[in-house]
Amino acid sequence: MSLNEWLVITIGAILVNNMVLARILGICPFLGVSKKLSTALGMSGALIFVMTLASFAASVLYNCLISVKHSVPALGLQNVDISFTRILLFIVVIAALVQLVEIIMQKFSPTLYGALGIYLPLITTNCCVLGAAELNVNANRTVLGSTVFGLCSGIGFSIAVILFASLRERLELSKIPRPFQGAAIALITAGILAMAFMGFSGLVK
Amino acid sequence: MDTIILSVIVVGITGMVLGGFIAVAAKKFAVELDPRIDEVAGMLPGANCGGCGFAGCSDLAKNIVEGNAPAGRCPVCTAETVEKIAAFLGQSAEKKEKMVAVVLCSGTLSNSKMAAGYNGVLDCRSANIMNGGGKACRFGCIGFGTCTRTCKFGAIEVIDGLAVVHPELCVGCGQCAEVCPRKMIKLVPATTQVHVYCNSLEKPVLRRKKCAGACISCRKCIKAEPEKMSSQGFMVRVNYSNAPDASIVEKAQCPAKCLLTPEEHLKAVRDGIKKNEGAA
Numbered sequence: 001m002s003l004n005e006w007l008v009i010t011i012g013a014i015l016v017n018n019m020v021l022a023r024i025l026g027i028c029p030f031l032g033v034s035k036k037l038s039t040a041l042g043m044s045g046a047l048i049f050v051m052t053l054a055s056f057a058a059s060v061l062y063n064c065l066i067s068v069k070h071s072v073p074a075l076g077l078q079n080v081d082i083s084f085t086r087i088l089l090f091i092v093v094i095a096a097l098v099q100l101v102e103i104i105m106q107k108f109s110p111t112l113y114g115a116l117g118i119y120l121p122l123i124t125t126n127c128c129v130l131g132a133a134e135l136n137v138n139a140n141r142t143v144l145g146s147t148v149f150g151l152c153s154g155i156g157f158s159i160a161v162i163l164f165a166s167l168r169e170r171l172e173l174s175k176i177p178r179p180f181q182g183a184a185i186a187l188i189t190a191g192i193l194a195m196a197f198m199g200f201s202g203l204v205k
Numbered sequence: 206m207d208t209i210i211l212s213v214i215v216v217g218i219t220g221m222v223l224g225g226f227i228a229v230a231a232k233k234f235a236v237e238l239d240p241r242i243d244e245v246a247g248m249l250p251g252a253n254c255g256g257c258g259f260a261g262c263s264d265l266a267k268n269i270v271e272g273n274a275p276a277g278r279c280p281v282c283t284a285e286t287v288e289k290i291a292a293f294l295g296q297s298a299e300k301k302e303k304m305v306a307v308v309l310c311s312g313t314l315s316n317s318k319m320a321a322g323y324n325g326v327l328d329c330r331s332a333n334i335m336n337g338g339g340k341a342c343r344f345g346c347i348g349f350g351t352c353t354r355t356c357k358f359g360a361i362e363v364i365d366g367l368a369v370v371h372p373e374l375c376v377g378c379g380q381c382a383e384v385c386p387r388k389m390i391k392l393v394p395a396t397t398q399v400h401v402y403c404n405s406l407e408k409p410v411l412r413r414k415k416c417a418g419a420c421i422s423c424r425k426c427i428k429a430e431p432e433k434m435s436s437q438g439f440m441v442r443v444n445y446s447n448a449p450d451a452s453i454v455e456k457a458q459c460p461a462k463c464l465l466t467p468e469e470h471l472k473a474v475r476d477g478i479k480k481n482e483g484a485a
Contacts, residue, residue, distance in 0.1 A: 070211055080211045088216055096223035100230050107234035173326040 001145065009145060012204045013152035019128045020160040021190075021197040026128030030161055031186060033119070035172075040165035044158030046119035048151065051132050053101065054094040055150025058133035059143045061093055062086060090133045091125050098124040128157060164193060241270045241294065248290050249279055254357040256280045256378025270294065280304065281376040303395040304377035306360070306370045308352075309442075310389065311402045311418025311463060311470075312345035314366035315477040318415050333386035340366075341415035344389065344405040352381035352390060364471075365478045372467050398451040401426070401434075401441050402470055403463050409439055419461065426457035426464050 017023055020030045026047075033043040066086045069079045102120045106113045123129060132153045136146040167189050176185050246266035253261035257278045259268055268274040269290065276291040284303075291297060320341035325331055329351040332338035338347040348366035360374035361381060370381075372395065382390040389404050403420035405412040412419040420441055427434045427441065433449035435442050443449065451466050459465075462473065 065215070072211065075210065077207045077211055080207045082208065082212045082215055085212045085216055089219055092216070092220055092223060096227055099227050103227070103230045103234050106236050110236075173328050173331065175327060 001142075006148070008204050009141075009149050010152045013149050014156040014159065015197070015200040016204045018156040018160055018197050018200075019131065019153045020157055021194040022201070023128075023131065024194075025131040026126055026157055029123060029126060030157075030164065030190070031183075034161055034165040034168055034186075037162070037165045037169055040161045042115060043119045043123075044154075044161055046116040047123055047126075047128075047157050048154030049116065050094075050098055050120065050123055051129050051154035051157070052147060052151040053097060054090075054129045055132050055136060055153075056143065056147040057093055057097050058090045059136055059141065059146035061089060062133075062137055063143060065089075086137060087130070087134065090130055094129060094133070095124045128153065160193070160197075164190060167193070239267075239270055242266050244293065245269055245290055248286055248293070250281045250286075250376075252281065252357050254281060254376075254378045254380055256376075256380055280378050304379075304392040305372045305375040305395045306377065306379070306381050306390050307372070307393050307397075307400055307467070308346055308361075308368045308370055308390055309400055309402055309404045310345040310367060311473075312340060312342055312348070312367055312416050313364070313418065313474055313477045314348070315480065316416050316418035317342060317345070317366070320415075330384075330386045337387075342405060342412065342419070344387070344407070344412075345403075345416065346389065347387065351384055351386070355380050355384045364474050367474055369471055369474055370467075371471075393445050394448070397443060397445060397448045399449060399453055399464060399466050400443055400470070401464050403461075404440070406438060406440055418463065420463040421461045423460060426453060426459060429453055429456040 013019075019025050020027065029043055029047070033039045066083050066089060069081055071078050071080070098120055102113070102117065106117065132150045133146075136149055139149075141149060168186060171185055171189065180188070242263070243266075246263045249262040249266055251262050255261065257265045257274070257280065259265040259274070259278075262279075265274060265279060269276055269278065276294065276296055277287040279287070282290075317340045319339045321336070321339050323332055323335065323339040325335050327349050329338070329347040329349045332347050332349055337343055338349065340347065346366075346368050348363055348368060350361075350363040350368065352368050353361045353363055357378070357380070358374055358376055360371050360376070361368050362371065363369075368390075370390075377392060377395070379392055382388070382392055387404075393400070401420055402418070403412070403416075405416075405419055407415075409420070409422040413421060422436070422439045422441055424436065424441065427436060430449045430453050433444050433447050433453070435444045454464060454466065454469070457464055465473065
C-alpha cells in the first residue's frame with residue numbers, strides 16, 4: 001500500500017471516523033469509565049491493546065478460514081460459502097484470545113495485569129472491538145492493514161474517552177441545573193464533543 | 206443444507222479448540238495465591254474505602270495475611286470481626302476503640318455572617334484556595350460538601366451549609382478528615398456524648414461577630430467539670446481522653462448553645478432552617 005493509503009487508514013480511524021464520536025460504537029465504556037481520568041486512562045490502554053490484537057486475529061481468521069470457499073469431499077460438500085458466520089466466529093475468537101492473554105499476563109507480568117486487568121474482561125466482546133473487525137472485512141483490508149486500523153481505532157477511542165473524562169471531572173464541580181445533573185449532562189457533553197469531531201469529516205473521503 | 210452442516214462444524218470445532226486452549230492455559234499459567242487472602246477479604250467490610258491506607262479491602266487482606274499489617278488495621282471493622290480475622294490467622298487481636306468523625310462547627314448559613322459571595326467551583330478545596338469561600342469565619346466548615354462526596358458510607362450530610370456527621374452511620378475510616386482542606390473534621394471516640402461545636406481560635410468577640418453560633422469562651426462548662434473539659438487559648442474542647450457525659454449540658458447551661466450532644470446539635474441545625482423559612 002502507498003503512504004497515502006496508510007495515512008487514510010490512520011487519520012481516518014483516529015479523527016475522521018472516530019469509533020465513539022463518529023460511528024457511535026463503544027458507548028458503554030465511553031460513558032461507564034469516563035467519570036475519572038485515571039480509570040479512563042486504564043480503559044484506553046486496555047482497549048488499544050485488545051483492539052489491535054482482535055483486529056489482527058479476526059483478519060487472519062477471515063482471510064484464512066471464513067472467506068475461503070470450502071469443499072469437503074468426505075461429506076460431499078462442494079464450494080460452500082460460510083462467510084455469514086463471521087460475526088459469530090469473531091466474537092468467539094476475540095473473547096477466547098483476550099481471556100488467554102489475560103491468563104498469561106497475570107502469570108508473567110503482574111504489573112501490567114494490575115494496570116489493565118480489570119478492564120480486559122469488560123471489553124472482550126465490546127461493540128467497537130467487534131466493529132473494527134467487521135469494518136476491516138467490509139473494507140477488504142490485508143492483515144497488516146487491519147491491525148493498523150485496529151490500533152488507530154483504539155487510539156481514536158482513547159482520545160475521545162480521555163477528553164470526555166477530563167470534561168466530566170470539571171463538570172462534576174460546576175453548578176449544573178438540577179434536571180441536567182448526572183447522566184443528562186454527560187450525554188449532552190458527548191453530543192457536543194461528537195459535533196466538534198464532525199469538523200474533521202472533510203479531511204478524508 | 207450443505208452450508209448449515211459446514212457452518213455448524215466450523216463454529217463447533219472453533220469453539221471446542223479455543224475452549225481447550227483456555228482450559229490448558231488456566232491450568233498451566235495458574236497464579237498461586239494464598240487461599241487465606243480470599244477468606245480474610247471476605248471478612249473485611251468490602252467497601253474499599255481506603256481508610257486503612259491500602260488500595261482496597263483485598264489489598265489489605267493480602268497485607269494482613271503476609272504480616273505487613275495488623276489484623277485490626279481496618280478502622281471500619283467491628284471488634285468481633287477483628288477478633289475473627291485474628292483467630293483465623295492465629296494472631297491475637299489488639300483492642301482498639303471505635304472512632305467516629307465529628308464536625309466541630311455551628312456555622313450554618315443561618316448563623317454565619319457572609320464576608321463575600323463565592324461563585325467558584327463548588328468544592329471546599331477549591332474555595333479554601335480562594336480565601337476560604339463566602340463565610341466570614343476562617344476556622345469553620347466551608348460547607349460545600351467535599352467530605353460528603355468522599356464518604357463511602359453516606360454518613361455526612363450538608364444541612365444549611367454545614368456538614369453534619371451522623372454518628373450512627375460513621376465507621377471512622379477518616380477519609381473525610383483527610384480530605385477536608387481546613388482539617389477541621391476530628392476523629393473522636395464513639396462513646397463521647399457531648400462536643401463543643403466551635404472550632405474558632407479567634408477572640409470570642411470577633412468570632413461572635415462572624416457567627417451567631419460561636420462559642421463565647423465563658424468557661425461555664427470548664428467550671429462545671431474541670432477535669433473533663435479543656436481549653437487551648439480561647440478554644441474550649443471536650444477532653445476526649447476523659448469525656449464528660451451528657452449531664453454536663455444541664456450543669457453548664459452553655460449560653461452560646463455550643464455544648465451539645467450530637468442529636469441536639471443536629472436538631473439545632475435543622476431548626477435553624479425552619480426559623481429562616483419562617484422569616485422569609
